[in-house]
Amino acid sequence: MDLSTLAAELAPLNLRSCLISRQGEMIFEHYRDRHAALEIAKTNSCTKSILSALLCIAMDRKLLPQTDTTIGAFFPQVATNRNPRVRDITLWHLLTMTAGFDWTEFGGQNSFPRMTRSPDWVEFVLEQPFRDSPGIKMEYNSGISQLLSAILVQAAGMPVARFAELNLFGPLGIESYKWERDPQGIHTGGFGLWLRPSDMLKFGQLFLHQGTWENEQLISRDLALQSVQPAISVDAPRRGFYAWHWWADSYGGKRDHSPASSFDYFYARGFGGQFIHVIPALETVVVLTDDKAKKAQFPGDVFRQFIAPLLLRF
Template sequence: MNLSALSNAIDTLNLKSCLISRNGQLVFEHYRNRQSAGQIAKINSCTKSFLSALICIGIDHGLVAAPETSLSEFYPQLTSDQDPRKQEITLAHLLTMSAGFNWSEFGGHNSFPRMTRSPDWVQFVLEQPMSDRPGDRMEYNSGASQLLSAILMQSTGMSTAKFAEIHLFGPLGIEDYKWEQDPQGVHTGGFGLWLRPADMLKFGLLYLQQGNWENKQLISQELLKRSVQPMLDVEAPNRGCYAWHWWTDTYLAPDELSAASFDFYYARGYGGQFIYILPSLDTVVVITDDKRKKDRSPSDVFREFIIPYIL
């Protein structure tokens, strides 16, 4: 691993932070400035992967219903909806963003900003028309994440953040965080979590260690493995597949280095927030940024600047 070359490459990108753990050791730690290390910051849609973990924990504890459970079990009004396809939506469809709602996050219907301007986000999502049969197609949908956060709250009798404090943040030693809420007090499932880079790394290490943290199984190995398996192909310009609120992909090395090819999965947040888990390399990579789009590198930082130096 060429750390000096990696450091020079990262410096040119002016990232807010870049942390790499390999074989259980923090081998690379970069911050733009001293403040970046200790400050919590928006992780945007990386929040979705934390929510996935909480849903898995809820299922493990017998508090959240099985993934195959119908959404109508939580929202009986769907049984009388004029579109019978809504009765086919399950928790697994929400987790894989394949519920079938006619939804375009930004552009088109502008579903996400319309949801955040509505007085009741959950009701807004439930009322959206259908465009596909559940399970047929992945369509990125932060509204599905909001439904999952509301279901977690309904199932456990406590807020999503409180459940996280008890079953995830507490065991990982994550004390400093912020989590936004919708008008009904439901913590935002698709965005809105603020964390330090070091705590994002802990979360990645939990997954690398198959749900085990300091000899305590926080997430069952069986459910964790299921949650990060490629399930649905994603549409361009995205690449790879989608799992339970995790993205999955494969790095294919040049022919002469074919042995260096590997599968990985990752959490992704708007603006350059990433948590990459590379099981075969026993590696976790965290990247954060806060620059405006026009000031960020157009390159795929992970593929073009990090992978070459860690292989």
């Protein structure tokens, strides 16, 4: 990989950070300034993938039941909900965002901003009307992530952030973070986690190694793999597939093509240019972060346009 070429191509984009590790070695490290390396910043919806990992840990420890369990086990109020379809929603539907709610994250109904202005986010989500039956279609929905965060609180018997400290952040050596909460004090499941770029890289490396970190199996191999497997296709303009609060796609050809000409990857994605890309066949993790106003951001896909072509030639 001609890293000097990459540095020159990324310079006009003025990213907050770009980190690339291969086989556990940092091969490219860029920060806009020295503060970006040390300061925590919003990961936005990358929070969803962190939450997914915590849910996998809870499943490993038998704190959570099978994914075909319906949400009435956690929210008994759905028994009297005016829409009976809510009682058919399972943990799997929540993890894959296929619950069926009529939800427009931004635009249209502006469901996400309405949720954040409501006095009880969980109740707001559970009372939303339906567009589809559960399991039919993926509809991006940060409210679903809040339901999962509330479920984890019940299962673990402690705040989500504390569960993370004990079972994920601590083992990974993540010491600096901030995590926002909803009006009931539940940590935000779909956004609101602040991390350093280097700690985002550690998280990606954990999944590159199928749940193993420094010879310790933090997440079972089976669940680490299952949680990032394509579960349902997504509609344009989004690409690829959705997994358990992860995205999955391929570059350079059809999925499962020869690694010499293409590769599959999965990634965490946050609004405003926050990404953790994991490319198993190339033993590579790529972290991208940005903090510029929307109009000042690069309008394309930085990973696919600038980094992925170089990875195939390295």
